[in-house]
Amino acid sequence: MNFTKFPRRNYLQGNTPIEFMPALTQILGGDVNLYVKRDDLLPGSAGGNKTRKLEFCIADALERGADTIITCGAVQSNHARLTASWSAKESLECHLILEERVAGSYKEDGSGNNFLFELLGVKSIAVVEGGSDMMAQMETKAEKLSAAGKKPYIIPGGASNSIGSMGYAMCAEEIMGQLNEMRLDIDHIIVPSGSAGTHAGMVVGMRGVNSNIPVSGVNVSRTKDVQEEIVYKLGGEIAEKLNLMNGIARDDIVCFDQYVGPGYSLPTDSMIEAVKLFAKSEAILLDPVYSGKTAAGLIDLVRKGHFPKNSNVLFLHTGGSPALYAYMDTFRQK
Ligand SMILES: *Cc1c(COP(=O)(O)O)cnc(C)c1O
Numbered sequence: 001m002n003f004t005k006f007p008r009r010n011y012l013q014g015n016t017p018i019e020f021m022p023a024l025t026q027i028l029g030g031d032v033n034l035y036v037k038r039d040d041l042l043p044g045s046a047g048g049n050k051t052r053k054l055e056f057c058i059a060d061a062l063e064r065g066a067d068t069i070i071t072c073g074a075v076q077s078n079h080a081r082l083t084a085s086w087s088a089k090e091s092l093e094c095h096l097i098l099e100e101r102v103a104g105s106y107k108e109d110g111s112g113n114n115f116l117f118e119l120l121g122v123k124s125i126a127v128v129e130g131g132s133d134m135m136a137q138m139e140t141k142a143e144k145l146s147a148a149g150k151k152p153y154i155i156p157g158g159a160s161n162s163i164g165s166m167g168y169a170m171c172a173e174e175i176m177g178q179l180n181e182m183r184l185d186i187d188h189i190i191v192p193s194g195s196a197g198t199h200a201g202m203v204v205g206m207r208g209v210n211s212n213i214p215v216s217g218v219n220v221s222r223t224k225d226v227q228e229e230i231v232y233k234l235g236g237e238i239a240e241k242l243n244l245m246n247g248i249a250r251d252d253i254v255c256f257d258q259y260v261g262p263g264y265s266l267p268t269d270s271m272i273e274a275v276k277l278f279a280k281s282e283a284i285l286l287d288p289v290y291s292g293k294t295a296a297g298l299i300d301l302v303r304k305g306h307f308p309k310n311s312n313v314l315f316l317h318t319g320g321s322p323a324l325y326a327y328m329d330t331f332r333q334k
Helices: 022-027 050-063 078-089 113-119 134-147 166-182 197-208 224-241 269-282 291-303 321-326 328-333
Strands: 018-020 033-038 068-074 093-100 124-129 152-155 188-193 215-219 254-256 312-317
Touching: 018 166, 022 033, 022 269, 050 078, 050 152, 050 166, 068 078, 068 134, 078 093, 078 113, 078 321, 093 134, 113 321, 124 134, 134 152, 166 197, 166 224, 188 197, 188 291, 197 215, 197 224, 215 224, 215 291, 224 254, 269 291, 269 328, 291 312, 321 328
Parallel strands: 033 312, 068 093, 068 152, 093 124, 188 215, 188 312, 215 254
Antiparallel strands: 018 033
8 A cells, every 4th residue: 555645744653562462362261362453552642543543634734734733532532632642742732622422521620531631731622512513613613713813723533534544554554564574364353443543444454455354343332333334434535545446345344332331431341341351461451431342342252252263363452541540430349
């Protein structure tokens, strides 16, 4: 794949590791070998998947002469934290619009990412009701900032447009390069499926390098049908931007929605078990909203015998551990 046409900053500083998880593999019966791609270790304060996307989005903003970034997210958004982080690094002003998907969940003196927004010097935080039109909110903010002489640039939620998602098509190429070097034959890749850029980018990228490795998404909010359509549509846009000859097929997109529980960001027993298991067996910190629920899906699929015996499965760890500190009570209760 050719990424050279797209503006890009140099945030990655090399590949993130791919590691075997021997203890977790044993605990889950030893029939399926579990590997992890450590995107939780990406640069940018506290790491995580949005760095790969922001490398493209912020480059686009700078190329357009922006001096101010506006983005949106949930109250514990890792995307908002990393946008604030890279904005600070690039001397760009950063404004956040936060969606209170769970009423009363935003606290000015809150912990986790909430606290880090402030520490990273965001210029303003506006909290809006769950279900608000976030793009309209950001456009209104942009108009106000423009009127005050600023040059704002809007990054959509999760940086999951075709510009940001390019970062995960590139990640697929990175993974395939590592697997070839390690001579590690991965049979299946499991990723979280939220604002969809990670999932869509990975599917397109794996097609783009002709890997034949299936990529399945674990949903964190939506139902299977709705999420698969969103991933498919975004995947088509990325494939077109990259001029991939055959694009992607609808069958390439597979989502599991049985690990969402009562809703986005709301704890489930299987998430709590997964977070504890990864911490105690592999010393890997997951998060309650994304990687914890995705790992819960991975664990359940292994236990159910979804993967054939002796399969090698790669879990894409997208980060998010700062959110753990906003959920301490959840983990201590059990
Ligand atoms: C945003 C996020 C995801 C989901 O990625 P999308 O590209 O939005 O689907 C997964 N894990 C973490 C930690 C995130 O912050």
